[in-house]
Amino acid sequence: MRTSSVILVLVVLIGLVAGGIYYFRDTDGPVVSLAPEAGPVSSSKPLLLMVEDRDSGLRRVTVRLNQNGRDRVLLQQDFGPGQRQLQQQIELKGLKLKNAPFTLVVEATDSAIYHFGQGNTSQRDFAFAYDSKPPRISLLSRSHNLNQGGSGLVVYQVNEEVEQTGVLVGERFFPAFEQEDGRYLCLFSAPWNADSKGMNFRVIATDLAGNTRKSGFYHHLNSRRRNHTNISISDAFLQAKMPDFQDRFPDEQNLVDVFLKVNRELRQANRARLKEIAGKTASEPLWEGAFLRPKGSNREPFATDRSYRYKGRRIDRQTHLGVDIASVAQGPVVAANSGRVVLAEDFGIYGQCVIIDHGLGLMSLYGHLSSFEVQEGDEVRKGQEIARTGATGLAGGDHLHFGLLIDGLPVNPVEWWDASWVRNNIDSKLRLRVD
Numbered sequence: 001m002r003t004s005s006v007i008l009v010l011v012v013l014i015g016l017v018a019g020g021i022y023y024f025r026d027t028d029g030p031v032v033s034l035a036p037e038a039g040p041v042s043s044s045k046p047l048l049l050m051v052e053d054r055d056s057g058l059r060r061v062t063v064r065l066n067q068n069g070r071d072r073v074l075l076q077q078d079f080g081p082g083q084r085q086l087q088q089q090i091e092l093k094g095l096k097l098k099n100a101p102f103t104l105v106v107e108a109t110d111s112a113i114y115h116f117g118q119g120n121t122s123q124r125d126f127a128f129a130y131d132s133k134p135p136r137i138s139l140l141s142r143s144h145n146l147n148q149g150g151s152g153l154v155v156y157q158v159n160e161e162v163e164q165t166g167v168l169v170g171e172r173f174f175p176a177f178e179q180e181d182g183r184y185l186c187l188f189s190a191p192w193n194a195d196s197k198g199m200n201f202r203v204i205a206t207d208l209a210g211n212t213r214k215s216g217f218y219h220h221l222n223s224r225r226r227n228h229t230n231i232s233i234s235d236a237f238l239q240a241k242m243p244d245f246q247d248r249f250p251d252e253q254n255l256v257d258v259f260l261k262v263n264r265e266l267r268q269a270n271r272a273r274l275k276e277i278a279g280k281t282a283s284e285p286l287w288e289g290a291f292l293r294p295k296g297s298n299r300e301p302f303a304t305d306r307s308y309r310y311k312g313r314r315i316d317r318q319t320h321l322g323v324d325i326a327s328v329a330q331g332p333v334v335a336a337n338s339g340r341v342v343l344a345e346d347f348g349i350y351g352q353c354v355i356i357d358h359g360l361g362l363m364s365l366y367g368h369l370s371s372f373e374v375q376e377g378d379e380v381r382k383g384q385e386i387a388r389t390g391a392t393g394l395a396g397g398d399h400l401h402f403g404l405l406i407d408g409l410p411v412n413p414v415e416w417w418d419a420s421w422v423r424n425n426i427d428s429k430l431r432l433r434v435d
């Protein structure tokens with residue numbers, strides 16, 4: 001063979017290989033995904049379609065919906081060169097779907113030259129159940145007597161599986177907890193700081209398809225009288241306490257400014273953390289009966305508005321959301337009820353602090369301790385000694401700051417110390433069963 005023929009054959013071969021590589025370069029169809037991709041859906045929740053072809057780009061996407069043998073096209077879109085991705089909401093609103101299963105069929109073709117120029121086509125079928133009916137809520141607890149800043153318990157049932165349920169008080173949501181027998185228990189509060197007029201109470205339930213039911217319940221609300229007190233901030237107090245906090249606020253030179261940062265920002269941060277800690281609660285009651293009131297004298301009622309005065313001038317206002325109890329220095333502190341320790345550490349304004357979870361979002365907090373004998377995860381019994389009082393954190397002298405929380409929101413502990421209140425408002429409802 002002559003050299004020129006050899007070159008010609010080589011060129012043809014290279015051409016064939018290159019053409020083959022080009023032809024077989026993209027033999028995969030576009031990647032199709034849908035969120036959610038199965039399960040119950042409603043018109044309140046659009047589906048999110050994602051189609052992607054990284055190699056050659058998209059040519060055409062078709063979405064068809066089939067219910068009871070009826071087929072309709074929801075989307076048909078052609079693409080110009082270079083479009084590799086489609087992100088599209090598929091609305092079910094206005095389609096007049098029946099409460100029954102349906103299928104979404106997504107067909108996507110890329111612009112590859114494979115299949116003699118037809119490109120690669122992917123098809124995915126997604127099976128759903130259309131559900132437009134909100135859940136039905138059946139209340140088992142009848143009367144709900146509430147004091148502002150206090151607690152309440154609602155017991156109810158829901159006729160289907162739910163994504164979220166609980167009590168809504170104004171904008172504040174309190175989660176309910178499903179029990180083994182299917183009942184839902186929800187501890188909630190008439191928040192200490194909410195306006196008692198127009199405070200709305202609703203049981204709310206959202207099913208897996210996104211349908212929401214809100215239903216009211218009978219209640220009686222006693223608004224609270226606001227208490228007020230003055231607290232003098234002395235130089236001796238600032239010099240004794242502020243060095244503990246100064247490294248948190250290194251920009252503040254003046255001790256009064258450090259105090260204001262602690263009293264405002266650190267207090268806020270600590271309250272936000274209480275809401276996070278609420279997520280660690282047990283889904284069943286761990287407590288039993290009334291809570292033990294710590295021994296000693298009560299210095300002021302729950303949710304007292306405090307004016308902080310320095311050299312006669314008011315420098316700050318805050319609401320004190322616990323009860324301060326003073327007895328002997330380094331006196332014993334016992335668990336007010338049974339539960340599990342969810343925090344035992346230095347905790348901002350509360351100093352050395354222990355928080356016990358009693359289940360259903362109910363927690364007790366013990367602040368300003370000089371020492372504690374428990375650690376996170378420990379189970380404790382009602383009356384068990386857990387700590388000693390002290391003056392750590394933002395405390396002027398040795399005392400116990402006792403707090404009760406529902407879903408991280410401080411509530412008035414006085415009710416929970418009262419055996420007859422607990423019997424009438426909590427225990428009698430916990431026993432409610434379906435008849």
Ligand SMILES: [Zn+2]
Pocket residue numbers: 320322323324400401402
């Ligand atoms: Zn206190």
